[in-house]
Structures are given as structure tokens and as C-alpha cells.
Amino acid sequence: xxxxxxxxxxxxxxxxxxxxxxxxxxxxxxxxxxxxxxxxxxxxxxxxxxxxxxxxxxxxxxxxxxxxxxxxxxxxxxxxxxxxxxxxxxxxxxxxxxxxxxxxxxxxxxxxxxxxxxxxxxxxxxxxxxxxxxxxxxxxxxxxxxxxxxxxxxxxxxxxxxxxxxxxxxxxxxxxxxxxxxxxxxxxxxxxxxxxxxxxxxxxxxxxxxxxxxxx
Amino acid sequence: xxxxxxxxxxxxxxxxxxxxxxxxxxxxxxxxxxxxxxxxxxxxxxxxxxxxxxxxxxxxxxxxxxxxxxxxxxxxxxxxxxxxxxxxxxxxxxxxxxxxxxxxx
Numbered sequence: 001x002x003x004x005x006x007x008x009x010x011x012x013x014x015x016x017x018x019x020x021x022x023x024x025x026x027x028x029x030x031x032x033x034x035x036x037x038x039x040x041x042x043x044x045x046x047x048x049x050x051x052x053x054x055x056x057x058x059x060x061x062x063x064x065x066x067x068x069x070x071x072x073x074x075x076x077x078x079x080x081x082x083x084x085x086x087x088x089x090x091x092x093x094x095x096x097x098x099x100x101x102x103x104x105x106x107x108x109x110x111x112x113x114x115x116x117x118x119x120x121x122x123x124x125x126x127x128x129x130x131x132x133x134x135x136x137x138x139x140x141x142x143x144x145x146x147x148x149x150x151x152x153x154x155x156x157x158x159x160x161x162x163x164x165x166x167x168x169x170x171x172x173x174x175x176x177x178x179x180x181x182x183x184x185x186x187x188x189x190x191x192x193x194x195x196x197x198x199x200x201x202x203x204x205x206x207x208x209x210x211x212x213x214x215x216x
Numbered sequence: 217x218x219x220x221x222x223x224x225x226x227x228x229x230x231x232x233x234x235x236x237x238x239x240x241x242x243x244x245x246x247x248x249x250x251x252x253x254x255x256x257x258x259x260x261x262x263x264x265x266x267x268x269x270x271x272x273x274x275x276x277x278x279x280x281x282x283x284x285x286x287x288x289x290x291x292x293x294x295x296x297x298x299x300x301x302x303x304x305x306x307x308x309x310x311x312x313x314x315x316x317x318x319x320x321x
Binding site: 032048059 | 243248254256257258259260262263273278283284285286287
């Protein structure tokens with residue numbers, strides 16, 4: 001097989017994939033751009049054209065997809081929300097139990113910190129945790145309200161954390177500075193968590209946009 | 217309120233190419249050669265212009281026998297007005313920029 005024939009064979013394979021890859025609403029466009037290959041006499045030019053078609057088809061396919069239709073995306077969001085709910089409800093549960101006298105004084109708990117924490121903090125945090133739990137159901141059922149059920153408690157959570165850090169008696173800021181001095185990477189996980197949640201909110205928001213294309 | 221975005225330089229190049237002969241149907245490959253836009257850039261612009269109602273497209277039988285029909289494109293009436301307006305704005309802003317540069321020297 002000469003190089004020229006190999007190139008033409010590869011071009012036609014790419015064209016075939018590009019035509020299949022295009023979403024239903026762009027089928028005609030996919031055919032239109034792939035047929036132009038016949039007008040291209042230079043094999044290298046044709047190969048470049050075919051790669052361009054594949055790029056366009058992939059892009060159009062991604063644009064037309066609802067990300068939350070993919071079970072992997074839905075379950076990943078649900079798993080992340082479950083972790084957030086466990087974290088917030090665990091914190092709220094321990095703090096509330098201590099405040100209400102159900103938790104015995106022990107070396108396991110930072111009693112000084114629990115003492116200075118105002119009562120509204122665990123109440124607000126438990127509301128956040130419950131909303132995250134609710135959001136899990138909404139995400140798995142592909143409800144539009146899932147975005148609000150994640151975004152509002154998430155913003156509230158950031159606000160509560162910011163207030164905690166702004167109060168010197170909580171000791172949170174000091175603990176963070178000590179941890180930061182030990183390792184500068186200590187901030188990587190909270191920042192990654194915030195970015196991940198923003199990414200999930202973006203995916204939910206994107207799926208709510210009325211799209212000209214639909215593969216459904 | 218609908219946010220209006222300035223067309224990219226590639227879109228302007230394509231609009232200029234289509235505006236050269238607004239009544240004539242043109243093939244995608246010809247447009248690609250004329251504008252030096254690769255297929256991966258050209259077709260998303262053509263699709264967008266078509267979605268916005270600025271471009272007409274249709275299938276045209278090939279001049280060579282045995283070849284399948286090909287898509288051809290030309291600007292719609294709205295497309296011609298849009299292309300003229302955008303290209304005039306670019307020309308005006310470029311000449312004013314040139315004047316500012318000359319004034320600054």
C-alpha cells in the first residue's frame with residue numbers, strides 16, 4: 001500500500017467516524033462537510049479536512065449532550081454531595097449534642113472550641129446537610145431544582161465557614177495557619193472541593209439551558 | 217436583553233468572502249481556500265450563521281458525473297445586511313485606530 005493510498009484510506013475512516021459522531025440535528029451538516037473531501041485532490045489536504053470534520057462532529061456531539069444524562073456524572077455528583085452531607089451533619093451533630101449536654105466532656109472533643117461555637121452555627125450547618133441530602137435525590141431523579149439545592153447550601157456553607165474563620169475565639173484560623181506552616185498543600189483539598197462543586201453546578205446549569213440541538 | 221458579541225476575525229473573513237458575490241452559491245471547500253479557514257473552524261461558523269438566519273444552504277448536484285451532491289452556501293438578505301454592517305464597523309474602528317496612532321506620533 002502506497003503512502004498516498006494509506007492516507008486516503010485513513011481519510012475515509014475518519015470521515016466515517018465523523019459522520020457517525022455528529023448528533024442527529026447536525027446530520028446534514030456532517031454529510032455536507034464530509035462530502036467536500038471528494039473535491040480535495042491532495043491526499044494530505046483531504047486528511048487535514050477529515051480531521052477538521054471529526055473535530056466539528058465531536059464538538060457538536062458534546063454541545064448536544066446533557067451531561068447529567070450520563071449515570072457516571074449523576075452518581076459522581078451524588079457521591080460528592082453525600083460526602084458533603086456526612087461532613088456537615090457530623091459536625092452539626094457533635095456540636096449540637098455537646099451544646100445540649102448529650103455529649104460527655106472527653107479528650108476526643110475540642111471542648112474549648114465547642115464552647116465558643118454559637119448555637120446558630122450547628123443549626124445552620126444541619127440545615128445545609130439536610131439540603132445536600134435532598135439534592136442527592138434531585139440529582140439522581142434529574143430534577144431541575146437540583147442546581148438550587150446544591151448552590152444555595154453551598155454558598156451558605158462557605159458563608160458559615162467564613163464567619164467561623166473570622167471569629168478569633170474559634171481558633172480555626174490559628175489551626176489553619178499551623179497546618180499551613182507544616183505543609184503548604186493543606187489548602188489544596190478545600191480549594192479542589194470548592195472547584196469541584198462549582199464544576200458540578202456549572203454542569204447542572206448547562207443542562208438547563210435551552211439548546212437548539214437535542215439528541216433526545 | 218440579548219447580549220451581542222462582536223464576530224471573530226474568522227467570521228469576518230468568511231462574511232467578507234460570502235459578501236464578494238452575495239448572489240452566488242459557494243462550496244465549503246472553495247470558501248475554505250478563499251478564507252484560509254480549516255474545516256474545523258469554517259463549519260462551526262457556517263452552522264452558527266445558518267442558525268441565526270444569516271446563511272442559506274442547499275444541496276447542489278455535482279458537475280462531475282457519478283459524484284454525490286454537495287452543499288452550497290450564500291448569505292440571506294439579513295445576512296448581507298449583517299455582513300455589511302459588521303465589516304463597515306470593523307473598517308471604521310480600524311481607520312480610527314490608525315488615526316489615533318498617527319496622532320500619538
